[in-house]
Amino acid sequence: xFTDIELYxxxxxxxxxxxxxxxxxxxxxxxxxxxxxxxxxxxSGDDSSPTSPxxxxxxxxxxxxxxxxxxxxxxxxxxxxGLLTLGANDIDPQGIFIYRQSESSVIAFSRECTHERxxxxxxxSNNIATCPCHGSQYNQLGNVVTGPAASxxxxxxxxLEGNIITITR
Ligand code: FES
Numbered sequence: 001x002f003t004d005i006e007l008y009x010x011x012x013x014x015x016x017x018x019x020x021x022x023x024x025x026x027x028x029x030x031x032x033x034x035x036x037x038x039x040x041x042x043x044s045g046d047d048s049s050p051t052s053p054x055x056x057x058x059x060x061x062x063x064x065x066x067x068x069x070x071x072x073x074x075x076x077x078x079x080x081x082g083l084l085t086l087g088a089n090d091i092d093p094q095g096i097f098i099y100r101q102s103e104s105s106v107i108a109f110s111r112e113c114t115h116e117r118x119x120x121x122x123x124x125s126n127n128i129a130t131c132p133c134h135g136s137q138y139n140q141l142g143n144v145v146t147g148p149a150a151s152x153x154x155x156x157x158x159x160l161e162g163n164i165i166t167i168t169r
Contacts, residue, residue: 032122033084033098034073037091038064063090063169067098070163077106077165083140085111085122091156091169094119097129098158098165099140108158108167109142115149 040062067084069077076082077100086096094112097120101107111120111129118133127140136149143152158167 032073032087032095033067033076034071035065035067035086035089037089038066039090040064065089065091065096065167065169067165067167068163069165076100081140083123083127091167096156096167097123097142097153098167099142104160106158106160106165107141108156108165109153110156112154113149114144114151114153115147120153 065086067074067077067086069075074084077084077098080100080102082100084098086098088095092110092112094110094117097109097111099107099109112118113120113131113133113136115131115134115136118131120129120131120136120138123129123140128145129138130136131138131149134148135146136144137146138149138153139145141152142155144150156167156169158165
């Protein structure tokens with residue numbers, strides 16, 4: 001039998017060396033991208049004085065999500081103007097949109113509608129994403145084009161280096 005501290009140390013060891021690889025899923029017939037989630041600094045390096053778990057499953061460390069745009073599921077982001085929809089993940093339980101803004105930059109934002117927190121649907125061919133709850137619409141920059149939502153989708157820090165996009169919380 002493990003004590004709570006032993007279980008926590010075991011959990012930290014797993015968090016340090018493991019990452020979660022999420023494969024592509026299909027939601028409502030629309031394919032969504034694949035990504036990898038990594039927990040960073042999940043636990044103290046000093047095993048002699050473990051900190052208490054904070055209940056969020058990662059010991060309070062940062063969470064990083066990476067998207068490889070060379071992968072077939074994410075190929076829409078190889079072109080400037082491309083959009084990708086990610087499903088629920090450890091950064092955002094409602095999922096994330098990524099927009100290829102230029103050769104060197106991307107924008108990432110939450111799929112959580114700013115009206116009453118429903119999950120916004122994937123982008124249509126006119127680059128508009130619609131919330132199924134009350135019809136709010138957002139453009140590829142995450143800005144509201146049709147209410148009742150009044151504010152833009154929440155943005156995340158996103159960096160593009162080579163074929164890898166890194167999004168941090
Ligand atoms: Fe999205 Fe109301 S929750 S429009």
